[in-house]
Amino acid sequence: MALKNIVVFTGAGISAESGLRTFRDSDGLWEEYDIRDVATPEAWRRNPQLVLQFYNERRRKLLQTQPNPAHYALADLEKYYDVYIVTQNIDDLHERAGSSRVLHLHGELLKVRSERDPSLVYEWREDVHWGDVAEDGAQLRPYVVWFGEPVDAFEEAVPLFESADIAIIVGTSLQVYPAAGLIGYVPPESPIYYIDPRPVISYELQNRQNLHILAEKASTGVPKVVEELRKLA
Ligand code: APR
Numbered sequence: 001m002a003l004k005n006i007v008v009f010t011g012a013g014i015s016a017e018s019g020l021r022t023f024r025d026s027d028g029l030w031e032e033y034d035i036r037d038v039a040t041p042e043a044w045r046r047n048p049q050l051v052l053q054f055y056n057e058r059r060r061k062l063l064q065t066q067p068n069p070a071h072y073a074l075a076d077l078e079k080y081y082d083v084y085i086v087t088q089n090i091d092d093l094h095e096r097a098g099s100s101r102v103l104h105l106h107g108e109l110l111k112v113r114s115e116r117d118p119s120l121v122y123e124w125r126e127d128v129h130w131g132d133v134a135e136d137g138a139q140l141r142p143y144v145v146w147f148g149e150p151v152d153a154f155e156e157a158v159p160l161f162e163s164a165d166i167a168i169i170v171g172t173s174l175q176v177y178p179a180a181g182l183i184g185y186v187p188p189e190s191p192i193y194y195i196d197p198r199p200v201i202s203y204e205l206q207n208r209q210n211l212h213i214l215a216e217k218a219s220t221g222v223p224k225v226v227e228e229l230r231k232l233a
Helices: 041-046 048-063 069-079 093-097 154-162 179-185 218-232
Strands: 005-010 082-087 102-104 107-114 121-123 140-144 166-170 192-195 211-214
Touching: 005 154, 041 048, 048 107, 048 140, 069 082, 069 093, 069 166, 069 218, 082 154, 102 154, 154 179, 166 218, 192 218, 211 218
Parallel strands: 005 082, 005 166, 082 102, 166 192, 192 211
Antiparallel strands: 107 121, 107 140
């Protein structure tokens, strides 16, 4: 029998126990920074140095962290299912844990691109400075989708949700669209597992049959769900 498809939708909470701050928790990044100052095209036009500094700090921090048991458990699930990770995160912790199919909806922190030509993308592990340019001579900017920019990977993600026999949601407040809207594409009969210490019943989750909520941290909740699914495989 063909392996069943699992789609996994992750947010900042899965990386919290690796030491990366979430956005909307009480100690979250959006408590310290105003989204409009660091994560919009207007911010980039107004004060690009501040934007670069924000992402330089994020990148330095990322390079000091490691995947946690939740990332590793999801990588392990590939032994039993066809697993597709769709993440809102810009870190590379799923890849480092060994997951082979990871789609980043909001970009990647370890890449940069030309501010003029979005197809000129480069791997980048250092700080980015004002004056660092791409092959076309244009300033390098973070390879990140800012508020107000289109989420180009959305179309690629939709069929992964539509063909999911099982969906797993981890560590996201489901506040940011269009990403959170992907949950609405999971077939009604497919079970959804949602692991988050403060789960949010978004519009797409209301009246949902077969919704299993584990109100706990990713490092314990995800391995539990993976173990349960392993037995069912
Ligand atoms: N394990 C699991 N979940 C956790 C943990 C943990 N240890 N700690 C916190 N969480 C949960 C919180 O309860 C919250 O529901 O993680 C979620 C984090 O929510 P947000 O900070 O809103 O992050 P996210 O949902 O990923 O944000 C979506 O918003 O700012 C943008 O582009 C950014 O991709 C991001 C998007």
